[in-house]
Amino acid sequence: MRKLIFGLFIAVLPALGLAAGAGVPLDHIETDHTDKQSLQSGAALFTNYCMGCHSMEYARYKRVADDLEVPVALYEENLIFTGAKIGELMKNSMSKDMAAGWFGAPPPDLTLESRLRGEAWVYSYLRGFYKDETRPLGVNNVVFANVGMPHVMVDLQGLCAVPPSIGVGASVEPLSGNVKNGDACPEYAIEGSMTAAEFDKAMYDLTNFLSYMADPVKVERERLGIFVLIFVAIFFVFAYLLNREYWKDVH
Numbered sequence: 001m002r003k004l005i006f007g008l009f010i011a012v013l014p015a016l017g018l019a020a021g022a023g024v025p026l027d028h029i030e031t032d033h034t035d036k037q038s039l040q041s042g043a044a045l046f047t048n049y050c051m052g053c054h055s056m057e058y059a060r061y062k063r064v065a066d067d068l069e070v071p072v073a074l075y076e077e078n079l080i081f082t083g084a085k086i087g088e089l090m091k092n093s094m095s096k097d098m099a100a101g102w103f104g105a106p107p108p109d110l111t112l113e114s115r116l117r118g119e120a121w122v123y124s125y126l127r128g129f130y131k132d133e134t135r136p137l138g139v140n141n142v143v144f145a146n147v148g149m150p151h152v153m154v155d156l157q158g159l160c161a162v163p164p165s166i167g168v169g170a171s172v173e174p175l176s177g178n179v180k181n182g183d184a185c186p187e188y189a190i191e192g193s194m195t196a197a198e199f200d201k202a203m204y205d206l207t208n209f210l211s212y213m214a215d216p217v218k219v220e221r222e223r224l225g226i227f228v229l230i231f232v233a234i235f236f237v238f239a240y241l242l243n244r245e246y247w248k249d250v251h
């Protein structure tokens, strides 16, 4: 009995771990790895805005180009800035030690980031920057308090003047009919080139891309899974008939 109770306790441990991770409210996101256009635009954003600091060193350019259906020559020309060959790992040349000196913490590799933190966390984090003069870089983040990363997409989003309301969702005030929290950020200190909706879509694409990088075989796995289940269902009929045949003389 004691063993059983101990076994049950071990079984629920991972669930407790997850519960502890969900501290801040997050905006939900439904990623779609079959949406190649979204993944391509995410890859372009990542290469242009993130890869100077963050590597993806557990993946190869070639694999990404093939999966995203980008011709190799086009990929090499537009999405590799380091002079690397298409078959190489997606590394960058930032020194971890020097970066730690500049930002307080080195920018981590992001290949598995969406598995580590969750897609909702990444999506919310990317939209969670706001102006905070008390921080060394003048910005803070509602999802990652006192983050060392600068707001690198300020030219796209602009800079939110107050902490944006992430994880609250839009609602309609019953008396006035006004929409509350339609946009996460109500007021900007610096205007960006995108509208709030455009930026949300861009961050959806970027999160979709990060989610694909962390699990590149997801689409293939799910496709195969259906065939495996069909096989198991058909095999069950034969296994059942065989079992009946074996036992028919045993009373």
Ligand code: HEC
Pocket: 045, 046, 049, 050, 051, 052, 053, 054, 103, 104, 105, 106, 107, 108, 110, 113, 116, 117, 122, 125, 126, 146, 147, 148, 149, 150, 152, 153, 206
């Ligand atoms: C100028 C360098 C720089 C650029 C460019 C940059 N980051 Fe960062 N990023 C950092 C640093 C430094 C940290 C670590 C912050 C800390 O731990 O306080 C970080 C942290 C992160 C984290 C959190 C990692 C974790 O789990 O602790 C994510 C996610 C992230 N960056 C995504 C991005 C994305 C997506 C882009 C491109 C839009 C990007 N970063 C561009 C420097 C950068």
